[in-house]
Amino acid sequence: MTTSRLKHFPISFFSIIMGLSGFIIAMQKFEIIYKTFKLSHPLGYIDLTLFLIILLTYVLKFIKYNDEVKGDFNHPIRMAFVPTISISMLLLSIAFLEIDASISKTLFFIGAPLHLFFSLNTITKWVQHTNFQIQHFNPAWFIPILGNLLVPIAGTKFISKEILWFFFSIGIAFYLPFLTMLLYRIIFHNNLPEKLMPTLFILIAPPSVGLIAYFKLTEGIDNFARILYYFALFTLLLVFSQYKMFTKIKFYLSWWAYIFPLSAFSVATFVMLNNTKLIFFKTLFTAIFLLIILLVVIISYKTIYAISKKQICIEEE
DSSP states (O other): OOOHHHHHOOOGGGHHHOOOOOOOOHHHHHHHHOOOOOOOHHHHHHHHHHHHHHHHHHHHHHHHHHHHHHHHHHTTTGGTTTTTHHHHHHHHHHHHHGTOOOHHHHHHHHHHHHHHHHHHHHHHHHHHHOOOOGGGGGGGGGGGHHHHHHHHHHTTTTSSSHHHHHHHHHHHHHHHHHHHHHHHHHHSSSOOOOOGGGGGGGGGGGHHHHHHHHHHHHSSSHHHHHHHHHHHHHHHHHHHHHHHHTTTTTOOOOOOOOGGHHHHHHHHHHHHHHHOOOOHHHHHHHHHHHHHHHHHHHHHHHHHHHHHOHHHOOOOO
């Protein structure tokens, strides 16, 4: 990578790891249902290697272009993507629960405290900043909150559930006011910039991940769990109803925002299937997973093509 491209290496590259990790976790559930070859295992190691490459590249950017990285931490849009670093670790930790427990544990004990730090740092800047406008608010602002809901999923094998309830509470408590603010911003103000339109899919993730985390903590499906799942289902239908808008968006790295939320919903559907045995959930899981495969292939191709044509790692307008 040339010096100029390293300078403009975007923090949003970690969204690729979020997407691939979510896909691998969903694939593990597919392998359980259909008893197929465990392709998720080698893909997990590929995903981990890719994460280390992206992390190393970003560290090099920090060493050589410290001011650019500081800019990521203070920009009203990009700062929400900083916690994708710790979220990537947590998702890899979840994926490696079934591949290598020692790697999973290591990633968890780095990712969980790191995400708490990022959450505190990001929310503090939101509170103290004097230049933010309602137009800056977008679905990516859910990312720091979302990561807290991942901690209980990865951590039930490693630490006390009391600590995990702490993280779960942060995620759920912040999700509701953030959803209210986002609806206000979308309904009464200008549309999101085209580049951020794919992040609308992120709205599917909090109730989906919330259900999975809640199930991990309570080991059962009750009425609150059902509320989380069916609101996630409604959000999925709502986002899908905007499909014409999404087909007109040119390619950005933000396209990877399609993958993780859909993967989270598919895993939430797997949880419902396991606890109800209803064929509806098996059919829905399979349909969503096949859609995820299609999207992973298309978006991976477009990402590789964009990198080869030097359309990524360029100065933002």
